[in-house]
Amino acid sequence: MNATFPMVTALYAAILGLLGAALTVNVIIHRTKSRVDAGDGGIAKLSQAIRAQANFIEQAPLALIVIALAEGAGARALVVQTLGIALLASRLASAYALNRTLGQSPLRQFGGGTSVLVLVAASVVLLLAINGLR
Numbered sequence: 001m002n003a004t005f006p007m008v009t010a011l012y013a014a015i016l017g018l019l020g021a022a023l024t025v026n027v028i029i030h031r032t033k034s035r036v037d038a039g040d041g042g043i044a045k046l047s048q049a050i051r052a053q054a055n056f057i058e059q060a061p062l063a064l065i066v067i068a069l070a071e072g073a074g075a076r077a078l079v080v081q082t083l084g085i086a087l088l089a090s091r092l093a094s095a096y097a098l099n100r101t102l103g104q105s106p107l108r109q110f111g112g113g114t115s116v117l118v119l120v121a122a123s124v125v126l127l128l129a130i131n132g133l134r
Contacts, residue, residue: 006071009064012084016060016091023053023095044102052098056091059115063087066122073129083122090114 030046031037040047067087071080094111128134 004072006068006080008077008080008084009068009071012067012088013064015088016064019091019095020053020056020060023049023056026099027053048099048102051102052095055094055098055112059094059112059119060087060091063115063119063122066119066126070122070126070129073126074134075125075129076134079125083118083125086114086121087118090118 027046027049030043030049034041034043034046036043036046040050063083064087067080067083070083071077090111090113092111093107094115097105097108097111
């Protein structure tokens with residue numbers, strides 16, 4: 001196996017990094033407006049902002065790591081691109097949906113379901129790549 005720098009995944013990591021920063025700034029803005037230093041103070045908009053950021057932190061990093069490892073192990077570029085696009089779409093959908101409501105919504109379901117599918121698919125791709133199947 002000849003590991004290389006995961007350039008394709010780096011692109012998605014950069015874009016998702018900007019989304020993560022935006023979600024953090026959103027929490028800061030809502031905390032400042034509501035004057036709540038910890039927790040959500042029972043304020044729905046702050047609770048939504050906190051949940052959107054937390055959901056991103058729960059899902060994006062591990063998926064990016066597995067995708068990067070698969071790319072480094074030699075997974076096909078088209079597969080890596082597809083996983084990156086799907087992860088980005090899922091995280092954008094979740095961020096948007098969770099900032100609108102904490103209830104169920106089609107976008108939230110799409111985001112959560114697609115994130116899990118990306119993680120599973122990336123894990124399978126990684127297992128195949130480390131065993132020489134690309």
